[in-house]
Every structure is written in structure tokens, then in C-alpha cells.
Amino acid sequence: MRIALLADIHANLEALDACLAHAAAQRVERLVFLGDLVGYGADPVAVLDRIRPLLDAGALALRGNHDEAALFGPTGFSTDAATAARWTAAQLDAPARALLEALPLTINEDDRLYTHADASNPADFRYVTDERSARRSLGGTAARLTFCGHTHDPMLFGLGAADRLALHRPPADVPMPLLPSRRWLAVIGAVGQPRDGNPAACYGLLDTTAATCAWMRLPYDIAKAAAKIRAAGLPPRLADRLFEGL
Amino acid sequence: MTDAPTIGGFVLGEEIHRGGMASLRAATHPDHPGPILLKLPKLAGGEDPAAIVGFEMEQMILPRLTGPHVPRCHGIGHDPMPFIAMERIEATSLLPLLERLPRPIEEVVAIAAAVADALDSLHRQGVVHLDIKPSNILRRADGQVVLVDFGLSHHAELPDLMAEEFRLPYGTAPYMAPEQIMGIRGDPASDLFALGCLMYFFTTGRRPFGDPQRLKGLKRRLWWDPVPPRALRPDCPPWLQETILRCLEVAPAARHGSAAQLGFDLRHPAQVGLTQRAERLARDPWTTRLRRRFNPDHQPRLARSIAAPQEDAPIIAVAIDLDATTPAMAEALRSMVRQVLATVPGARVACLNVLRTRLLLPDAETDAGGHNRHLQRLLDLRHWSTPLALPDQRLTHHVLEATGPAAALLDYAAQNRVDHIILGARADGLGRRVLGSVSAEVARDAPCSVTVVRVR
Numbered sequence: 001m002r003i004a005l006l007a008d009i010h011a012n013l014e015a016l017d018a019c020l021a022h023a024a025a026q027r028v029e030r031l032v033f034l035g036d037l038v039g040y041g042a043d044p045v046a047v048l049d050r051i052r053p054l055l056d057a058g059a060l061a062l063r064g065n066h067d068e069a070a071l072f073g074p075t076g077f078s079t080d081a082a083t084a085a086r087w088t089a090a091q092l093d094a095p096a097r098a099l100l101e102a103l104p105l106t107i108n109e110d111d112r113l114y115t116h117a118d119a120s121n122p123a124d125f126r127y128v129t130d131e132r133s134a135r136r137s138l139g140g141t142a143a144r145l146t147f148c149g150h151t152h153d154p155m156l157f158g159l160g161a162a163d164r165l166a167l168h169r170p171p172a173d174v175p176m177p178l179l180p181s182r183r184w185l186a187v188i189g190a191v192g193q194p195r196d197g198n199p200a201a202c203y204g205l206l207d208t209t210a211a212t213c214a215w216m217r218l219p220y221d222i223a224k225a226a227a228k229i230r231a232a233g234l235p236p237r238l239a240d241r242l243f244e245g246l
Numbered sequence: 247m248t249d250a251p252t253i254g255g256f257v258l259g260e261e262i263h264r265g266g267m268a269s270l271r272a273a274t275h276p277d278h279p280g281p282i283l284l285k286l287p288k289l290a291g292g293e294d295p296a297a298i299v300g301f302e303m304e305q306m307i308l309p310r311l312t313g314p315h316v317p318r319c320h321g322i323g324h325d326p327m328p329f330i331a332m333e334r335i336e337a338t339s340l341l342p343l344l345e346r347l348p349r350p351i352e353e354v355v356a357i358a359a360a361v362a363d364a365l366d367s368l369h370r371q372g373v374v375h376l377d378i379k380p381s382n383i384l385r386r387a388d389g390q391v392v393l394v395d396f397g398l399s400h401h402a403e404l405p406d407l408m409a410e411e412f413r414l415p416y417g418t419a420p421y422m423a424p425e426q427i428m429g430i431r432g433d434p435a436s437d438l439f440a441l442g443c444l445m446y447f448f449t450t451g452r453r454p455f456g457d458p459q460r461l462k463g464l465k466r467r468l469w470w471d472p473v474p475p476r477a478l479r480p481d482c483p484p485w486l487q488e489t490i491l492r493c494l495e496v497a498p499a500a501r502h503g504s505a506a507q508l509g510f511d512l513r514h515p516a517q518v519g520l521t522q523r524a525e526r527l528a529r530d531p532w533t534t535r536l537r538r539r540f541n542p543d544h545q546p547r548l549a550r551s552i553a554a555p556q557e558d559a560p561i562i563a564v565a566i567d568l569d570a571t572t573p574a575m576a577e578a579l580r581s582m583v584r585q586v587l588a589t590v591p592g593a594r595v596a597c598l599n600v601l602r603t604r605l606l607l608p609d610a611e612t613d614a615g616g617h618n619r620h621l622q623r624l625l626d627l628r629h630w631s632t633p634l635a636l637p638d639q640r641l642t643h644h645v646l647e648a649t650g651p652a653a654a655l656l657d658y659a660a661q662n663r664v665d666h667i668i669l670g671a672r673a674d675g676l677g678r679r680v681l682g683s684v685s686a687e688v689a690r691d692a693p694c695s696v697t698v699v700r701v702r
Contacts, residue, residue, distance in 0.1 A: 158405055160302075162295055166410040174403045177306040180324040181298075 007149025442493025
């Protein structure tokens with residue numbers, strides 16, 4: 001089965017549509033949204049309207065820290081992020097709030113765990129950025145494969161038989177083998193606000209039959225998404241960073 | 247009737263081979279016609295952890311490889327035990343040849359050229375083999391080489407599990423490149439070093455660096471130069487010694503720019519640029535070796551990566567139509583070559599001219615004025631290329647005798663793994679209308695990029 005993993009959409013409708021169209025062309029049978037559907041971007045309601053029928057059709061979605069901040073107010077956010085969270089909260093209508101409130105923090109499916117952040121304590125939204133944090137997350141679940149987002153920075157951690165953990169930087173668009181003899185933690189890059197220096201939208205294309213995951217990178221209309229952010233009166237830095245992928 | 251055991255749908259047959267790290271069994275599968283080999287890791291107690299990781303590496307790499315120089319992968323699996331199913335190649339390895347060394351020079355050259363072809367194909371797919379040795383080289387009846395065992399290999403795009411798990415270098419002692427011993431994986435030149443060791447061994451009957459069993463002995467090859475092959479085998483031609491010793495250079499960058507360039511030299515002995523390497527009959531004096539031994543700068547470093555495999559060392563063929571080339575076209579062709587060389591300084595240039603032979607009438611070797619036509623063409627080609635000011639190692643000249651220029655150029659490009667053909671457009675006129683355009687035919691059928699140069 002082919003599964004599209006979409007993390008950190010951040011209310012970027014243009015990036016989301018680019019990824020959904022590409023995933024459909026890849027004959028993806030399942031969509032999994034790994035949290036942070038909203039926040040930062042200018043289209044929170046439109047993004048949730050896009051996702052709602054997909055959920056009705058069987059897609060899975062998780063709650064991220066920005067989704068939580070839009071519901072309950074930002075805590076520990078940077079100034080720009082907090083400004084965006086308060087702006088987002090003001091945009092949400094009742095159906096949008098209901099959608100976000102219903103989202104779980106993690107979902108288990110076969111040998112896979114979907115989570116927004118560190119799996120050892122999903123409600124704490126800790127980053128997985130290095131060997132140490134990856135080991136902590138892998139220690140928090142029995143699932144062989146963990147898929148998360150949150151850092152906006154593609155990474156793949158493999159845990160071998162000798163308990164050695166290694167970090168790989170997955171190249172764009174190349175199916176990476178997730179050997180069944182190992183445990184893997186895949187950090188999927190962001191759909192709506194990449195931060196690895198590559199401004200292209202990123203989503204994970206998982207093939208459970210071939211046991212591979214590819215970090216797909218797609219161009220999208222950054223200028224349009226950025227213009228909407230500026231027009232909404234959100235911090236201009238949130239528009240500028242989309243062009244840089246930082 | 248007893249049911250034969252199956253793994254992942256593959257029906258197991260007899261055991262073919264039991265090695266230190268894995269065993270090979272014959273197998274069949276209803277969906278895959280033809281003989282199949284199933285590779286199974288040795289998982290019994292006390293196993294070498296490298297055996298498991300090497301098996302995982304091969305499970306990742308082999309399914310991603312294509313072409314005639316690797317066994318086709320029919321699938322991998324893990325249930326109920328890990329396996330790799332691959333095409334069973336009807337070929338024997340080079341191992342039996344070791345029983346009768348040294349080998350005839352022509353045989354060494356033919357084998358080495360075939361291995362260079364296989365390495366070129368592998369390196370273009372982003373993979374460094376890192377365990378090139380006689381037992382991992384299979385030779386088909388037609389001489390084509392198939393490489394096997396990718397357990398130690400490095401793939402440019404995949405996680406390098408070997409590098410992560412082990413600090414000590416893995417490889418086969420007699421064939422390991424200096425940089426590999428220093429823990430550098432991922433330089434395709436390491437495979438050229440191993441092939442150089444094999445050529446040396448087959449030519450002289452002696453391994454250039456012996457078979458050391460400890461790291462200290464392995465590291466000796468960083469400063470200890472081998473006896474020049476011609477001192478051990480007087481009939482080893484200077485060009486072959488030049489080629490072997492260039493493969494055995496300590497610095498990866500001092501070896502051939504690519505496996506294709508090495509294969510090119512092996513197929514064009516007369517065109518190999520000879521340096522002092524070709525004439526040496528003794529090793530460096532002990533003072534020189536000692537200076538290398540204690541010189542901290544004499545250590546290979548990873549200055550290159552395979553991420554862009556061999557893109558920096560292409561073979562460029564320039565076809566010059568000596569009969570019809572105007573001074574303007576000659577300069578336009580040189581200008582195009584200079585442009586390409588500016589972006590890829592590791593490129594080498596083969597200057598080609600096609601000398602038409604007639605099908606029915608045997609051609610006189612000398613023209614009416616008594617000149618040797620072939621030789622005259624070579625002189626003309628050199629005259630054309632002199633302004634490029636390229637060193638001999640990067641510039642060769644070839645007069646191809648053929649009935650049709652386009653077919654000759656295309657054959658040459660395919661045989662020599664040419665990356666880029668540069669040729670001039672034929673001027674308008676009767677010839678083009680009647681005969682068609684050579685450049686159009688070459689551009690349509692070439693196995694590589696083609697640039698057609700036009701004078702404006």
C-alpha cells in the first residue's frame with residue numbers, strides 16, 4: 001500500500017494542493033496528516049475545508065502543537081508564532097474548531113506509529129533532531145516504524161541489531177529502504193514551511209509493500225502563499241521565510 | 247513425494263556455495279523463468295556482525311542496480327529468514343585463474359578492460375563496489391564481466407550501514423585501496439586501485455602489497471611502493487606498467503579519472519600517455535619511502551564524493567571532417583571543446599577522423615603522392631588539436647577506417663563509453679542533400695549527448 005505522509009501544513013493551501021495532486025498521481029491509497037494543519041499560514045479555514053472530506057473518506061490526521069495553540073492559546077511560542085496562533089484562533093469557525101478538537105496525538109497502524117513529535121511523550125511536543133532525541137522517541141514505542149514531523153527538517157534514523165543508531169539525511173525523491181531487520185524513525189519535512197534550506201514542499205511517500213519511504217520535494221506557488229500572509233497582516237517574516245526554506 | 251522447502255515463494259534446491267558470511271542455494275520460482283540463486287546469511291551462533299550488516303547492505307543495493315554487469319535481483323525478503331533472490335549467472339569467477347599465474351598479457355588486458363566496463367556501469371549508478379577481487383568477478387563466455395557481492399559496497403544515496411557500525415575498515419587485504427584502509431568509503435577510485443592490484447597480480451604472479459593480516463601491514467601501502475611490474479615480467483609493455491601503476495597511486499585523484507577512462511587506455515595502448523612510471527624498473531629508494539612514511543601530508547583524504555558519480559571525468563569525442571573543414575569550423579570546434587573543458591577539467595578528449603574505405607576496391611595505403619593516408623590523417627588531427635594545449639594523458643587521436651562515418655562514430659562512442667560527441671554540421675550543398683547529414687544521424691542514434699557545432 002502507498003501512503004502519503006503530510007506533516008506541518010501550516011495553513012499553506014498552495015503547498016498542500018501541490019502535494020495532494022502529486023500524491024494522487026502516485027496512486028496513493030491513504031493520506032496521513034502528521035499534525036500542525038494550521039498556524040503561520042494565511043489559509044487555516046481553507047486548509048481544514050480541504051482536509052475534512054479526505055478524513056471522511058478514510059484519511060488519518062493528528063494534532064500538532066500549533067493546532068493546540070489555535071484552540072487553547074500559545075504557550076512557549078516565539079513572538080511571530082504566537083502572533084500567528086492568535087490570528088489563526090480568530091479565523092476558525094465552529095466546524096474548524098470541532099475538526100481540530102477531535103484530532104488524536106498519535107495513531108498506531110500495523111507496525112507503524114504516527115505522531116507529530118517525540119513519541120515518548122506526544123503531548124509534550126519535543127523535537128527529534130539528533131541521535132539522542134531519536135533514541136528517546138524510539139524508546140517510547142514498540143512500533144517498528146515511527147513517522148513524525150514538527151522539526152520541518154527531513155531526517156531518517158535507523159536502529160540496528162547492535163543497538164547502534166544512525167542519522168541519515170534522505171535525498172529528495174529517492175525511495176529509502178526501511179529494512180525490516182531494523183527499526184526506523186522517519187522525520188518527514190514540512191508541506192507548508194520547509195526549514196532545511198530547500199523551499200520546495202515536502203511530503204513522505206511510504207510504500208509498505210516495497211518497504212521504502214521517499215521524501216518527495218515539490219515546487220508550488222510560493223509567491224501566492226506569501227502574498228496571502230502579507231495581506232492578512234501576519235508578520236512579514238513568515239512570508240519571507242517561505243522563499244528561503246528557512 | 248516430499249515438498250521441497252520454500253522461502254518467500256522460492257523453491258529451494260541444492261546448496262551451491264557456503265562462504266564465510268552467507269550461503270548460496272539454487273532455487274526456482276513460477277514467476278521468474280531461468281535459474282535463480284538464493285543468498286542466505288549465516289545466522290548461526292557466534293556470527294560476525296559484519297555478515298549481518300553486509301547482508302542488509304546488499305538487500306538495499308542489489309534491487310536498485312540494473313544492467314548486464316550485475317545479477318538481476320528477483321526480490322528480497324525477511325520471512326521466515328532474510329534472503330536475496332537473484333539471477334544465477336552462467337559464468338565462472340576469475341578465481342581459478344589464480345592457479346596458473348602469471349597470465350598472458352593480452353588476457354590480462356582483455357579481462358581488465360571488461361572489469362573496467364562493469365565498474366563504469368556500477369559507478370554511473372552511484373555505487374562503489376569496495377571489494378573488487380577475482381572471486382567477485384564473473385566472466386561470461388563472451389568475455390563480459392558480471393560483478394557480485396555488494397555486501398561492502400557504498401551507495402551514494404542510501405544509508406551506509408557499514409560505515410556506521412564499524413570503525414575498522416572492511417575489505418579484502420590484498421586489494422584494498424589506501425583511502426579505504428583509512429576509513430574512506432565512497433570514492434570510485436578505490437575500485438580502480440583494486441583492479442590495479444588484480445592486473446599487477448595477474449601480470450607478475452605476485453600481489454603488489456602481499457596479503458597483510460593486520461592494520462599496520464595494510465597501512466604500509468600508503469608509503470611502500472610495489473616493485474614495478476616490468477622488473478618481474480620483462481615482456482610487460484611500458485604502457486601496461488604505466489596503466490597498472492597509475493591505478494596503484496596512493497592519492498585517488500592521481501589514478502584514472504573514471505573507470506571508463508581506464509577502459510579507454512586498456513583498449514588504446516598506443517594512446518596511453520607515458521610518464522616516468524612506464525620506464526621504472528626499481529622501487530623508490532628507501533630514503534624516499536621513509537620520507538613518505540613519516541610525512542603527515544602523505545595521507546589520502548576524501549576530497550571527492552560519489553554523489554555526482556564520475557560527472558567530473560567524462561570522455562569527449564570530437565569528430566573532425568578533415569576533408570571539408572574550413573578554418574572557421576576548425577576553430578569553432580576547438581572553441582566548443584574549450585567551453586566543455588572549462589566546466590569539467592577532468593575530461594579527456596578523443597579526436598576522431600573517419601577514413602573512408604571502399605567496400606569493393608581495396609584501398610591503396612598510400613596516395614598518389616606516396617603519402618601514407620592513415621598517418622597523414624593522424625598528423626592532421628594533431629595539428630588541429632595542438633592549440634588546445636592539452637597534456638598527452640588527456641588527449642588522444644584516432645583515425646577510424648570505415649565505410650560510413652556516422653556508423654563509425656556511433657560504434658566508437660558505444661565501445662569507449664563516450665559521454666559527449668562534438669562534431670560540425672555539414673555545410674549546405676549537394677553532399678548533404680544526397681548523402682544526408684552525418685551530424686543528424688549521430689545526434690539521433692548516439693548513446694550519449696551530442697553537440698553539433700555550426701559556424702555563424
